[in-house]
Amino acid sequence: MLQETFFFSIFKAFFIAFGVIVGGSILGGFAAFMTNKPMLTETYELSANLRIWAIIAAIGGTFDTVYSLEKGLMDGDTKVLFKQFLFILSALWGAQVGFSLITWLTQGEIKG
Template sequence: MHVQVNETHLLSPFPDDAETAAYLPLPRRRVMARQRRGGCPLARLAAVFFIAYGMTAGGVLFGGLAAVLSRTPPVPFMLRLAEDLKYWAVMAAVGGTITALKSLEEGVFGGRPGELLKGLALLGAAFLGAALAAQHLAWALRDPTRG
């Protein structure tokens, strides 16, 4: 059997046609199959968690810098900002409001419970990351003399 290779196969490390993929070693074929299915679910959950955590923590820290530069008390400003940024960080981490809602809609009305569970898990990971960042910042910003 002769496999015809063109320039697109030379540029891409993951060929699309099954004939070329059949000549690849088994681990490489598994990677290609996982990429077609959307990647590793645990890696996506971890990415969503840390994106929400980083957006909340980074936004609050830079907001605290803005509060110092504008001569307002930074600690109350940062605590308020942490509560406000949590929800924005969740929506940004799951890819925007439309994709998250579409995923949940497919699960509920499309009869695909796997999509519903995946959407709920992503939202849960994002909420957990943002809430944990806000809690860590609240602990770091508390006054140690008050207890």
């Protein structure tokens, strides 16, 4: 089994968070359309509500990240701390870009 490089993991975290936001919002908007609810409003609201879940999915759950952060803080391993910070930052950025795309596509919060 090949070991993932650091930069591959950073890009993977970004695109997983981005995909959770965009995919979940679009499929949820389709479900809203099928149940006769306002599709654009539901799509926008789903993208806002899915952000934390996208970040958690992108970093692979919270326990590994918390353990790595604890190891970095308690053992003084700044390299591990910096890597975990970049993973979390990449996931945050992916979720924000996905949310911005959905906001742009739906023109913000549309009531009606």
